[in-house]
Amino acid sequence: MARQLGCSHHTVKAYVAADGVKPFSRLSGQNGSTALRAGCARGSFGIAAMRMWCARTCCPRRGWRSAGERCSGRCSVTVRRRRPRRWRRRGSRRRRADSCRSTSASVWSRSAAPRSAFMFVATLGHSRRLHVRAFRAEKQEHWFGGLERAFTSFGGVPEEVLMDNPRALVVRHDAVSRSVQFNDKLIAFAKHWGFCPRACAPYRARTKGKTESGVGYVKKNAIAGHCFASWEAFEAHLGRWEREVANVRIHGTTGEAPTARFERDEAHRLKPLGGRAGFGSLRELTRIVGNDCAVEIDTNSYSVPWRLIGERVAVTVAAGEVRIRHGAREVAVHKQSQGRRLRVVDPAHLDGVAGRDGAVRRVQIGSPTLPTSSPPPSLLRPLAEYEAAIGGSF
Structure with missing residues (x-):
């Protein structure tokens, strides 16, 4: 019977032993608000969903129990169901x-x-x-x-x-x-x-x-x-x-x-649809262009002209497209990526950037080759002339 009704077997035993509906009685010497509190799980009001717990003054072992179940120890409680407030609306409003x-x-x-x-x-x-x-x-x-x-x-x-x-x-x-x-x-x-x-x-x-x-x-x-x-x-x-x-x-x-x-x-x-088009998932965002000439949206990177590095741009995501504006001018349009952590690049945005076509390579400059025999220096004077000009030698 308990399995068919979806309630505790203790509840079935209590009703069978009482041979009918048990009358409600308040605990003697206890206030209902301090002796127990009753509640219902997720808005369902019934025997199976009824839960109760004893207050600290009644039972030191607090815990959720099924309706009608006795607490271990000295207390026995009875739950009075409260009629829930129900939402009723006309038709399909x-x-x-x-x-x-x-x-x-x-x-x-x-x-x-x-x-x-x-x-x-x-x-x-x-x-x-x-x-x-x-x-x-x-x-x-x-x-x-x-x-x-x-x-x-x-x-x-x-x-x-x-x-x-x-x-x-x-x-x-x-x-x-x-x-x-x-x-x-x-x-x-x-x-x-x-x-x-x-x-x-x-x-x-x-x-x-x-x-x-x-x-x-x-x-x-x-x-x-x-x-x-x-x-x-x-x-x-x-x-x-x-x-x-x-x-x-x-x-x-x-x-x-x-x-x-x-x-x-x-x-x-219901109100007719009237052939209206979808609202569309329009999003307006603000991003700052990073050093990699791109802005990040939903973990994906979209390229922007390199001259806007460090500038604040406005991004609009709608109808599967990503549109990027700087002021009143639209500077980039990309197709929205469906993956994650991907990079969408327009090659025109990188014109003039070093390394656009690959890694930058250092040019190897060779040392000049010296001739085997150099002509005698014609502009150098012998030391004797300098000695004669100063009037002697060391």
Whole structure:
């Protein structure tokens, strides 16, 4: 019974022994706030997720235990469940998005070691339809790319997007006043697609419990126990799992398949895409040209005319290109490198630099050859003349 209900076997024993529901009773002589504290794991409120711990005054051995389990020693506690505050929104007004770092999948190739994958999980609040994407990092362009792919997959844009508080999107979020300062690029991205960004409350996973549970479902059902020969095979597996498993299963909360619920209730409420082009991962950076006539961007080096060594330049990364400007003049354009620690060089930027065509070699200057017999010096006078001029000799 405990395995089927997902709770502790001590809880089942207690209810069987009581032959029914046990009435709530406060500990005699103890204040509830000092005798025990109850909480729930990751926004799930139920017997399996209920955890409690005894205070120092009640039990010197503090630790998390399942609901209904007795502490070793002298204390016995009873947990009173608190009804959680639930988020309820009309239709598909809100879509919750989250990203997590998953190490459950081992993505490898014959020439590379296993590496971690960052999973982007987007969930529609009403139908629970999922969209999953895998990235190699958790930068701002990856967040924007995941959101755009989700909009394309769903066929529309929701009114609100509830997200976590990553540094790439949220500059500051005060947990007390709940004032949020979003990144300027996120505000421009939201204006481009026509949705309202919202950040969940800090340290409160219940704010976006639908996405948190979806992330756990992806890690345990789609990734755990699998091994992939390449990154492309990993992405193909996620797309197939999303179409054939995640969105066609009978959801445990709604009792319906997410795809059927989406087509019936949500599809017509999303804002149409309207043929808008992608926002693009536009980045504007500032760099100082190094002594090697290059600027470094994402561990890669891009050449700049050598006359700008030591100067400050503006770099724009967009649409797979790296454009470098000095003042109002564009001085270099390169194709963005997809690798790491590579060097992209335009030979024209090195015109006039010593060693442009190879290592500088020292010219060997030979010593002049002296003739075997030199003519007698005609400009030298004999010493006798000098002696006569000074009036004698030493």
